[in-house]
Amino acid sequence: MKRHYTFILLFVGLISLTTAQNQKITLEEIWGGAFRTEGMDVLHSMKNGKQYTVLNFDRTAKSSSIDKYNYQTLEKVETIVSSSNLDGIDNFSSYTFSKDESKLILATNVEPIFRRSRLGKYYVYDIASKELKLISEDKIQEPTFSPDASKVAYVFKNNIYIKDLKNNTTVQVTTDGEKNKIINGVTDWVYEEEFSLVRAFDWNKTGTHLTFIRFDESKVPEFSMDIYGETLYPTEQVFKYPKAGEDNSEVSLFTYELGSKKTQKVDLGEAYYIPRIQWTNNEDVLSVQVMNRHQNDIKLYFHNLKKGTNVVLHETDKAYIDITDNLTFLNDNSFIWTSEKDGFNHIYHYSKEGKLLNQVTKGPWEVTNYYGYDEKTNRVFYQSVENGSINRDVYAVKLNGKDKERLSSEEGTNNATFSADFSYYINSFSSASMPNRYTLNDSKNGKEIKEIVNNDALLKKVSSYEISPKEFTTININGNELNMWMIKPKDFDPNKEYPLFMYQYSGPGSQQVSNRWMGANDYWYQMLAEKGYVIACVDGRGTGFKGADFKKVTYKELGKYEVEDQIAAAKKLGELPYIDANRIGIWGWSYGGFMSTNSILKGNDVFSMAIAVAPVTSWRFYDTVYTERYMQTPQENASGYDENSPLSYPELLKGDYLLIHGSGDDNVHVQNTMRMAEALIQANKQFDWAIYPDNNHGIYGGNTRLQLYTKMTNFIDEHLGDKAGDVQGSEKIKK
Structure with a gap:
């Protein structure tokens, strides 16, 4: 490991010894929003390139407005529309312009379905006439203007509809939509989660045709979750969730001609995944990205409405290919593409x-x-x-x-x-x-x-707290220079020994060591540093932005090389004179929980405690698209799944372990934690755990985050801090 830091970032205003720095960060402040940064709402750049619009919310009046600003002066030019002037709308939460910027779609009464999908009541607002029209009396999904803004396509109960705004009529394009069976125009759970795609339809450039993906999820196994709520009897949420090796939705692609009302299937051969569809600048040519199940073979098809379909680009990879939204068509229909x-x-x-x-x-x-x-x-x-x-x-x-x-x-x-x-x-x-x-x-x-x-005001506020600089360096582990940051106590004394608490995520292509401002967890780490902990984070093999080979080394072996790197990093840091090698802990959330669990088991001679929040404990329990991208199927790679699963060796637990999950997690199911708990119970291993009723993967809402981080802080203090004494360390040899 490099014994000098390549650079140390010091907070502006914190250098002066005369500055008051005696305030201590509290969890109540962190989760109460005391350190929230000022930002900019998502803006829409107007076609003229000189102006932009922003959605503003008046908290006093509880109204929304779309305001136009001038780029050069940054001054407000006008308010395009305000909910305070609209009958029947108290406020709206998002907006979309038509291509010619003559109309707007306003979203109201929006409710989440899963991570990205939403249901809502949507209105069309005509800017010139100031006329407001409700698109549908029902809550719908993904309303989208036709290119000339004369129509809106949307999805209701898994079927596609097109509303003609001129004559106020609606045409139903598909009729076979059925919950947990057939979906038209929007994606199933796994496409939404892993391909970041919800709207699965697109208008051609002249609005004469609409293309859409149809999902037949009849063969996809159902997953159910109990919802405890506040009623006498719990309810059950049932949805299609394809776990690794199981059946996915059968997908097919169709084009619908508005004039003739005819629907035609697009021949894509044996297309397994259709992660992207996009019309080119030619009104007759549709681009379609198609992948195989292993996701290491991608074809870009051009489907010409008059001439048929052909492959224009074909890439393969020894591991996998990531899907992006970078495909861009230039005026001559040549295109931009990104690739590794x-x-x-x-x-x-x-x-x-x-x-x-x-x-x-x-x-x-x-x-x-x-x-x-x-x-x-x-x-x-x-x-x-x-x-x-x-x-x-x-x-x-x-x-x-x-x-x-x-x-x-x-x-x-x-x-x-x-x-x-x-x-x-x-x-x-x-x-x-x-x-x-x-x-x-x-x-x-x-x-x-x-x-x-x-955020000068925040910078000034932060300067009154006991903030320590985040020190960036690299650490040589297993032949690789790995990025690392470290936070030391403000009154750090190199002649003393401190407990080490490590954080990581480690998922493929991820990054936690980056030169950016603090998030909520960073303030928590500062609070822990105030208590006398050294905090460190190392991005090991498999993480991103260092080339494909570095990222894809974990292919078919998730949890092997990443865990080896965290254990080796902890050992090396434990050799530093100011680190107490008997008191090293690790924590993570989701993939990070999978990592921290594996680390305290495989590295039981290094880590004395670990916290795992919403962990995957077996990749057999996780979805097809994500898992098989990195692991292939369990049928093809059983050893890769099982040899790196903490369920396979619970008997290795020696240290203190806290296991946490939300019971309503539709992403990483609480099944993972239940199976881990049972494995530890049968191995006669003591551990602590907490289940958060009806909470999803984020575990938040009300006082939930405050209670969660209080629990984790107390666990760290008890098992890693001074309260732990030498009890845990007595079984270990000082490195």
Whole structure:
């Protein structure tokens, strides 16, 4: 391990010894919003490129408004619509413009279904006439304007409908939709969760055709959860959830012609997954991305309504291919595509026939976001980690790969939101020493025009607390330089020994060691540092932004190399003179809970305690798309599933273990925790656990987070802090 830190980020305003720094962070403050950052609501850039709109909410009047601002002055130009002037709408929670920006869809009474899906009452608002129309008396999903804003397509009870706004008539496109059986136009649970896709229909450029995916989930096994609620008898939620190795929905693709009202099936051969559909700039040509079950073979089809279907791009990978939303069609129907095929994620330009014209970006670094292409200047805008894998910067480059320019200037995490004509962008910046700051920038050179939002007040407030710098470095583990951060107590004394508490997530392509401002957990770590703990986080093999080989080394072996790295890192840190190797703990949530559980079992000579929140305990219990992407099926890779499952060796537990789950978790089912508890019980191992009734994967709402973090803090104090004494360490040999 490097004994010097490559750089230490110190908080502005914290350097002066005269500054009052005696306030201590409390859990009540963290979860009460005391350290909330000021930000910007999601904005819509107007077509003229000179103005943008923002959804504002008046908490006093409890009303919503869509306000238009000028990019150059940042001053409000007008209020397009306010709910205070609309009959029958108290407020709306989101809005969508039609392509010509003449109309709006306003969302009201929205209720969540799963992570991304929503039901709601939606209205169309005509900006010129100020007329408001309810699309449907029922709660519907994914209302979407036709290109000329004369119609709206939507889904109700798994069927697609099209409403004609001129004559106020509605046509039902599909009729076979049925809960837990047939879905048209929106996705099933696993597509929504793992392909980040809800709306599974799209208009062509002239609005003459609508394409949609049909999901037949008849053969997908059902999963049920008891909902305890507040009534005398619990209810049951039943939905289709394909676990690894089980049947997925059978998917098929159709086009619907509005004029003839005819529906035709698109021939895609033996398409197993259809994760993306998108009409090109040619009104007759539909693009379709198709993957095999292993997700290591992707085909981009062009379906021509008049000429049939052909493959224009075909990629394979020895491990897996990630789906993105980066496919962009230029005016000549050539297209932008991102790929890891050279070992790093980069941008490629293909002709409309699928011929590679140019690799736009290249180098031993990753493109992390694609923003778009400006036809006028022939420049591609993107975000990358070229300036270090823990940083993010905004770049521009010509389509031919020349004249690359770094637009962002501050080291940390930069992200851009461009105007429609790419003349301006709003840059959001933060680092470990600077909270979120939003500025208006010139796209020509990245020059800051003016500041929009800052968090100077929060920075000043934080300076009165006992905040310790987050120290970034790397640690050499198993032949790899792994990114790491560490937080030490404010009054750190290198001649003393401190307990070490490690955090990680470790899922494929993830990142926890990044140069950005603090989230809620970071304040918790600061609170623990105040108590006398050293906190550390190491991104091991399998995490992201260091190339495909580094990320995909865990293929077919989830929980093997990542756990080896956490154990080795803990051992190495335990050798530091200021770390008490008898008191090393680890925690994580979801994939991180899987990791912390494995770590205290396989690393029982290193870790004396662990906390696992909502952990996967066997990948056999998790969904097909995610699990099989990294593991193949259990039928093909049984050893990979079982040899790295903590259910296979509960007898290895020696330290103190806290297991936590929400009973209403539709993602990582509480079944995982129940099976882990039973395995430990049968191994006669003592452990602590908590079940949060009806809580989903996030475990939040009311005082839930406060109670949860109080429980975890108390557990850490009891089993890792001074209260633990030498009882646990007496069985261990000081490293």
